[in-house]
Amino acid sequence: MNGLLNSLGFNTVEFFNSEWSMVMIVFIYVWKYCGFCVILFTAGIANVSQSLYESARLDGAKAHQLVTKITIPMIAPTTFFVFLMELIYSFKIFREVFALFGDYPNTNVYFLQNFINNNYYNLNYPRLSAASIVLSLFIIIVLFIFFCFERKHSYS
Known part of the structure; x- marks a missing residue:
């Protein structure tokens, strides 16, 4: 990418240490799923x-x-399932972030999973368990909202 930017006369961008690092993670996520x-x-x-x-x-x-009266309402269960799976997959992006940025990435891409991983390796169990509980509660709350919304708007 930097070679293309240089050939067009632009300055190179340090993708790993700039505001573009989150864009890279989003691009990888979209490409993958x-x-x-x-x-x-x-x-x-x-x-x-x-x-x-x-x-x-x-x-x-x-x-x-x-489209608005037939297609969208009839694919609501599929849409619910896709959103549910994407929520779960969004918490699995840690592998890619860890492979690209290492243990301590810049603050743009320092996710909760990085925090949990670093506290695990540092044997800081109180912070690790607190972060795990926060992550679990967040997932449970979002899933509960998804299920309530799906039940309310289901056409089956």
Whole structure:
């Protein structure tokens, strides 16, 4: 990337020690899990019954109404599952951050998992257990909100 920037006349960027480090992590995350999401959404859309679209067209529905009134509500369970899996996968990005930045990355990409890992290696068990409890509570609360939202907006 820096070779391309140099050939275009721009200064090189230290991607590991700049504000671009979080952009790199987001890019890696999207690159790693985007295909999985596309496959799940494609399967969800393929499972929407064509008879729903045909009857809506007979009733005079426009293309945007087909999407907003049929497709989006019918793939709500798939959307819920994808969001749930992406939440879980977002906590698994530690391996990539650790491989790229090491034990103590810059503050832009110092995640809770880095904090937990460093306290584990330093044998600081009180801070380790507190961080683990905070992480567990956060995941439980977000999952509870997801399940309540899905139950309230489910069409099945």
